[in-house]
Amino acid sequence: KLGMAYKKDDNFGEWYSEVVVNSEMIEYYDISGCYILRPWAMEIWELLKEFFDAEIKKLKLKPYYFPLFVTENVLQKEKDHIEGFAPEVAWVTKSGKSDLEAPIAIRPTSETVMYPYFSKWIRSHRDLPLKCNQWCNVVRWEFSNPTPFIRSREFLWQEGHTVFATKEEADEEVLQILELYRRIYEEFLAVPVSKGRKSEMEKFAGGLYTTSVEAFIPNTGRGIQGATSHCLGQNFAKMFDITFENEKGERSMVWQNSWAYTTRSIGVMIMTHGDDKGLVLPPKVAPIQVIVIPVPFKDADTTAIKGACESAVYSLNQAGIRADLDARENYSPGWKYSQWEMKGVPLRIEIGPKDLANKQVRIVRRDNGTKVDIPSADLVEQVRMLLDGIQANLLETAKQKRDACIAPINTWDEFTAALNEKKLILAPWCDEEEVEKDVKARTKGDLGAAKTLCTPFDQPDLPSGTVCFASGKPATTWSFWGRSY
Numbered sequence: 245k246l247g248m249a250y251k252k253d254d255n256f257g258e259w260y261s262e263v264v265v266n267s268e269m270i271e272y273y274d275i276s277g278c279y280i281l282r283p284w285a286m287e288i289w290e291l292l293k294e295f296f297d298a299e300i301k302k303l304k305l306k307p308y309y310f311p312l313f314v315t316e317n318v319l320q321k322e323k324d325h326i327e328g329f330a331p332e333v334a335w336v337t338k339s340g341k342s343d344l345e346a347p348i349a350i351r352p353t354s355e356t357v358m359y360p361y362f363s364k365w366i367r368s369h370r371d372l373p374l375k376c377n378q379w380c381n382v383v384r385w386e387f388s389n390p391t392p393f394i395r396s397r398e399f400l401w402q403e404g405h406t407v408f409a410t411k412e413e414a415d416e417e418v419l420q421i422l423e424l425y426r427r428i429y430e431e432f433l434a435v436p437v438s439k440g441r442k443s444e445m446e447k448f449a450g451g452l453y454t455t456s457v458e459a460f461i462p463n464t465g466r467g468i469q470g471a472t473s474h475c476l477g478q479n480f481a482k483m484f485d486i487t488f489e490n491e492k493g494e495r496s497m498v499w500q501n502s503w504a505y506t507t508r509s510i511g512v513m514i515m516t517h518g519d520d521k522g523l524v525l526p527p528k529v530a531p532i533q534v535i536v537i538p539v540p541f542k543d544a545d546t547t548a549i550k551g552a553c554e555s556a557v558y559s560l561n562q563a564g565i566r567a568d569l570d571a572r573e574n575y576s577p578g579w580k581y582s583q584w585e586m587k588g589v590p591l592r593i594e595i596g597p598k599d600l601a602n603k604q605v606r607i608v609r610r611d612n613g614t615k616v617d618i619p620s621a622d623l624v625e626q627v628r629m630l631l632d633g634i635q636a637n638l639l640e641t642a643k644q645k646r647d648a649c650i651a652p653i654n655t656w657d658e659f660t661a662a663l664n665e666k667k668l669i670l671a672p673w674c675d676e677e678e679v680e681k682d683v684k685a686r687t688k689g690d691l692g693a694a695k696t697l698c699t700p701f702d703q704p705d706l707p708s709g710t711v712c713f714a715s716g717k718p719a720t721t722w723s724f725w726g727r728s729y
């Protein structure tokens with residue numbers, strides 16, 4: 245089970261499937277598109293949740309839990325919201341041997357579950373803003389190729405659903421949450437993302453506008469949506485009659501947002517940092533940041549070595565560093581090195597007779613393999629600096645790789661060439677939906693069509709007279725295009 249059969253740059257799909265299993269994050273399950281999340285994955289999810297939940301509590305979000313099930317007529321309430329998604333809805337039709345009178349849907353998202361009750365709870369402006377978040381699972385019976393974390397029929401997420409008296413408040417919160425998603429990816433997962441706005445065609449059909457953080461996987465040349473923050477406008481307020489009496493006693497319709505990130509974020513991190521020895525974990529999300537391994541020698545004092553290892557673990561834990569000791573007798577040090585490398589642990593500390601004699605420890609970095617001998621007295625400070633260095637190095641390296649894939653283009657020929665070179669395309673666009681549809685049609689193929697990923701908020705200069713790469717009409721914006729997950 246040790247070692248990888250596939251190389252990341254040779255067979256990315258097989259490499260990924262192997263890494264998630266060998267690192268003990270995932271166990272495959274006998275229903276296609278469903279996976280068992282093992283502790284090495286759940287501990288990462290919990291570290292992300294700890295950060296995000298604390299941040300939204302500062303924004304006064306309240307925790308809720310709504311039912312998993314939703315009735316057919318409520319789910320169908322919003323036609324254009326649901327029509328494109330209908331095939332993905334999973335239905336409960338029986339209990340035991342008997343049929344249910346009416347089929348019940350399993351939530352694919354919770355707008356229609358929640359909003360009838362928002363309508364009941366909101367009467368006056370004093371009931372606003374309403375800020376609801378739930379951590380839960382959702383089910384979407386997708387048919388395109390299932391991939392652990394990236395595309396599964398059931399996944400974990402948080403879904404925030406907020407209600408405001410004014411559009412200004414909603415607009416502000418959309419961007420506050422989007423910034424938290426950027427922090428999840430860049431500060432914790434060390435994955436560079438671009439903040440931007442989805443096109444009219446790619447946005448959430450039930451909403452007013454969609455913002456997102458977009459990542460990119462250089463190995464496959466595909467963009468991937470990291471998280472979304474929608475302004476729903478007053479569309480759902482109309483549908484579910486969510487109104488309030490304002491200060492002047494007038495009845496007004498509310499403004500709403502909804503936003504989510506999911507366990508897909510873990511898959512993006514794996515794809516970004518993993519290598520041919522397995523997982524590479526950013527320290528901020530590593531369940532174990534430092535693994536300490538005793539290196540006994542034939543007639544050396546194994547008790548003293550083990551004692552030194554235990555005190556190293558103790559000092560690190562006292563300093564708030566997630567350190568553990570691997571003192572298993574039935575595995576060799578070499579075997580342990582490979583296993584913890586497979587699991588992506590950022591730092592390994594080896595303590596053998598020589599280290600003991602010199603009152604030092606040997607520290608090995610997982611990200612670049614460098615080894616360094618540190619005086620035991622400086623252990624905590626050196627480990628802290630090394631962990632910060634790894635975190636920064638992983639983000640910087642991923643940024644450079646992603647930026648090297650960005651291809652600014654101006655013509656259709658340059659666009660198709662860049663697409664075939666697995667680039668993240670930056671193109672001047674006239675921002676017309678018909679053109680986006682046309683590009684999709686013209687790039688259809690077994691690798692999937694090209695689409696807009698987002699229109700980045702950070703816009704490069706657009707010289708007047710620049711024309712759209714696809715329609716020749718005057719370009720109004722630079723947008724990211726490419727194939728996607």
Ligand SMILES: O=C1CCCN[C@@H]1CCCn1cnc2ccccc2c1=O
Binds near residue numbers: 353403404472503
């Ligand atoms: O993204 C978010 C953020 C969290 C709350 N929901 C919004 C929008 C979800 C869009 N969506 C996505 N897949 C679906 C699948 C089946 C039925 C409905 C849907 C559906 O409404």
